Amino acid sequence: QRKKVFITRKIPQAGVALLEKSCDVMINPEDRPLSREELLAKVAEVDGVIGLLTDKIDAAFFDAAKNLKGYANYAVGYDNIDVAEATRRKIPVSNTPDVLTLATAELAWALIFAVARRVVETDAVMRSGTWTGWGPLQFIGLDVSGKTLGILGAGRIGAAVARMAQGFGMPLIYYNRSSNPELEAQTKARKVSFDELLAQSDFISIHAPLTPETRHLFNRESFSRMKRTAVLVNTGRGPIIKEDDLVWALRNGVIAGAGLDVYEFEPRMAEGLSELKNAVLLPHIGSATNSSRDGMAELAARNLLAMLASARPPTILNPEVLG
Ligand code: GLV
Ligand code: GLV
Numbered sequence: 097q098r099k100k101v102f103i104t105r106k107i108p109q110a111g112v113a114l115l116e117k118s119c120d121v122m123i124n125p126e127d128r129p130l131s132r133e134e135l136l137a138k139v140a141e142v143d144g145v146i147g148l149l150t151d152k153i154d155a156a157f158f159d160a161a162k163n164l165k166g167y168a169n170y171a172v173g174y175d176n177i178d179v180a181e182a183t184r185r186k187i188p189v190s191n192t193p194d195v196l197t198l199a200t201a202e203l204a205w206a207l208i209f210a211v212a213r214r215v216v217e218t219d220a221v222m223r224s225g226t227w228t229g230w231g232p233l234q235f236i237g238l239d240v241s242g243k244t245l246g247i248l249g250a251g252r253i254g255a256a257v258a259r260m261a262q263g264f265g266m267p268l269i270y271y272n273r274s275s276n277p278e279l280e281a282q283t284k285a286r287k288v289s290f291d292e293l294l295a296q297s298d299f300i301s302i303h304a305p306l307t308p309e310t311r312h313l314f315n316r317e318s319f320s321r322m323k324r325t326a327v328l329v330n331t332g333r334g335p336i337i338k339e340d341d342l343v344w345a346l347r348n349g350v351i352a353g354a355g356l357d358v359y360e361f362e363p364r365m366a367e368g369l370s371e372l373k374n375a376v377l378l379p380h381i382g383s384a385t386n387s388s389r390d391g392m393a394e395l396a397a398r399n400l401l402a403m404l405a406s407a408r409p410p411t412i413l414n415p416e417v418l419g
Contacts, residue, residue, distance in 0.1 A: 098118065098119055098120050099118070099119045099120070099143040099144060099165075099404045100119065100120050100122070100141060100142040100143050100144075100163075101115055101119045101120065101121050101122070101142060101143065101144045101145070101146070101400065101404075102121075102122050102123075102124075102138055102139055102142045102144075102145050102146075103121065103122070103123045103124065103145075103146045103147075104124050104129070104130055104135060104138075104145065104146065104147040104148055104151050105123075105124050105127075105128075105129060105130075105148055105170075106123055106124070106125075106127065107123075107146065107170055107389075107392075107393045107396070108389050108390045108392075108393040109393075110390040110393045110394050110397075111146070111390075111392075111393025111394050111395075111396055111397035112393070112397070114394060114397040114398065114401065115397045115400065115401065118401070119143075119144070119401075119404070122138070122142070124138070129148065129150040129151070130151070132152070135147075135151060135157070135160075136156065136157065136160035137160075139157070139160055139161035139164070140160055140161065140162070141163060142161065142163065142164070143163055143164065143165050143166075143404055144164070144165055144166050144167070144168070144400045144403060144404050145161065145164065145166075145167050145168070145400075146167075146168045146169075146170055146396045146397070146400055147167065147168075147169060147170065147176075148169075148170050148171065148176075149169070149170075149171040149173060149175075149176050150176070150362075151176060152176055153167055153169075153176055153177040153178065153182070153189070154177075154178040154181060155178065155181050158181060158182065158185055158187060164187055165187070165188075165403055165404055165406075166187060166188045166189070166190075166399070166400055166402075166403025166404060166409070167182065167187065167188075167189045167190075167403075168189070168190045168396040168397070168399040168400040168403070168409075169189065169190060169191045169192065169396070170192060170392055170393070170396045171191060171192060171383075171392075172191050172192050172193045172196055172200075172253075172383075173191070173305060173306065173332070173333055174189070174191045174305075174413060175305065175306040175307070175333060177189050177413070179413055179414055182414055182417075183414040183416060183417055186417045187417065188403045188409055188412050188414060188417050188418065189412070189413050189414055190396070190399035190400075190403070190409045190410075190411050190412050190413055191411060191413055192391070192392040192395045192396055192399075192411065193252060193411055194252060194391075194395075194411075195387075195388055195391030195392050195394075195395055196253075196382070196383035196388040196391065196392060197252045197253050197256050198256055198388075199382065199383050199384070199385040199387070199388035200253050200256075200303075200331055200382040200383055200388075201253055201256035201257045201260060202260075203331050203357060203378070203381065203382045204253075204257050204301045204303075204329055204331045204382075205257070205260060207329045207331065207355025207356075207357065207376055207378070208240060208299055208301065208327065208329055208355065209240065210355060210376045211238075211327045211329070211353040211354065211355045211374070211375075211376050212237050212238040212239070212240050212299075212327060212353075213237040213238075214235055214237045214373075215376070216376050217235075217373045218235050221235075238298075238325065238327065238352065238353075240264055240266070240299070241264045241265055241266070242264070242265050242266065242267075243266055243298035243299060244266065244267045244268075244269065244296055244297050244298045244299075245257075245258070245261045245266045245267070245268050245269075245297065245298070245299050245300075245301065246269050246270065246271070246288075246293040246294075246296065246297030246299065246300040246301070247268065247269070247270040247271075247285070247300075247301055247303060248270070248271050248272075248293065248300060248301070248302045248303060248304050248310075248313070248332075248336075249270075249271075249272055249302065249303035249304030249305070249310075249332065250270045250272035250275075250276040250279055250285075250287075250303075251272075251303060251304075251305075253303045253331075253332075254270065254272075254279075254301070254303035254304075255276065255278075255279045255282075255283075257301050257303065258270070258279060258282075258283045258285050259282060259283060261283070262283055266299075268283050268284065268285035268286065269285065269286050269287075269288045269292065269293060269296060269297065270285050270286070270287055270288070270293070271287070271288060271289065271290050271292075271293040272287065272304075273309075275287045290313070290318075291321065294318055294321040294322050295321060295322070295323075297322070297323070297326060298323065298325065298326055298327070299326065299327050299328075299329065300322070300326065300327070300328050300329065301329045301330075301331070302314075302328070302329065302330040302331070302332040302333075302336055302337075303331070303332050304332055304333075304336060305332070305333065306332070306333035306335055306336060310333075310336045311335050311336065312335065312336070312337070312338045313336055313337075314328065314336060314337040314338065314341070314342065315338040315341045316338075316341045316344060316345070319341060319342070319344075319345035319350045319351055320345075320350060322350070322351050323351070323352075324349060324350065324351065324352065325352050326351045326352060327351070327352055327353045327354065327355065328342070328351060328353075328354045328355075329354070329355040329356075330354070330355070330356050330357065330358055331357040331358065331382045332358060333358055334356075334358040334359040334360040334361070334362060335360045337356075337360065338360070339359065339360040339361075339365070339366035339369065340366050340367075342354060342366070342369070343366050343367070343368045343369050343372070346369075346372045346374050346375055347368065347372065352374060353374040353375065353376075354374070354375050354376075355375070355376040355378075356369075356375065356376070356377055356378065357378045357379075357380055357381060357382050358380055358382075359380075362380060363379070365377065395410065395411060398410055399411060399412070
């Protein structure tokens with residue numbers, strides 16, 4: 097009998113096609129996230145679900161999805177999943193690492209340069225028709241080459257950002273729970289304390305998962321320990337920054353600028369953020385390239401198909417449930 101699969105939002109056809117070979121696939125037809133009630137109702141009869149970082153996968157979800165044999169996240173971050181609860185119920189869950197590593201690292205670089213060279217602010221000047229011609233003192237920004245790059249989180253994406261930094265001759269430091277010897281060998285990156293990361297970095301790029309330890313790691317106190325010329329870039333998870341405190345730091349020149357792809361309370365932004373010229377603001381597009389999104393769809397589908405066949409999913413988060 098064909099298994100029933102539900103996908104909580106339209107994803108690239110590459111993944112849907114893989115599932116349709118052997119499963120009955122239902123997809124949320126609307127271009128918006130489902131409400132909590134809609135989600136719980138839709139999963140009542142299905143064997144497997146592919147969901148998004150905006151879907152909360154917790155005890156109430158597992159209670160509602162009483163036939164569930166597996167859940168595949170369409171994201172590398174999985175702070176939306178209660179993995180311990182899934183494991184307690186022996187339900188495999190997975191994420192989509194690797195396929196979005198380069199796309200996300202590239203976006204971190206887009207933000208670093210956009211903030212340093214005031215790309216968005218000056219684009220607006222051109223569009224407004226108010227530019228008066230070249231001037232020696234106009235729109236002076238920050239140097240990037242040779243400056244110290246601090247990386248928070250030395251996983252796949254953080255390491256990719258570090259490798260790319262070598263092209264700009266940037267000394268590299270990183271803060272991570274464990275050390276990453278491969279990264280150190282490849283890039284001469286040096287592991288430092290969080291204090292040193294704050295004090296020494298000219299640019300800080302966030303690539304840590306959202307956990308109780310990383311929530312609000314960047315707050316008034318940590319901004320005060322950064323260089324006044326420093327730039328903070330976040331393509332990881334919004335709540336790692338206390339966003340009201342960032343507005344305070346940017347407004348008062350405590351740090352020089354910020355580039356954000358993620359927000360503390362998506363899709364909302366902290367009050368005042370959108371008025372700040374030293375902030376570049378993107379709508380959570382880190383993985384938004386064709387190859388990355390196709391790769392995520394295929395990987396999520398392959399994970400779910402393996403779960404439905406009681407086989408080993410390629411990127412399972414709780415392998416202990418496989419027995
Ligand atoms: C996107 O934010 C992801 O975690 O894949
Ligand atoms: C996290 O899993 C990463 O890819 O950096």
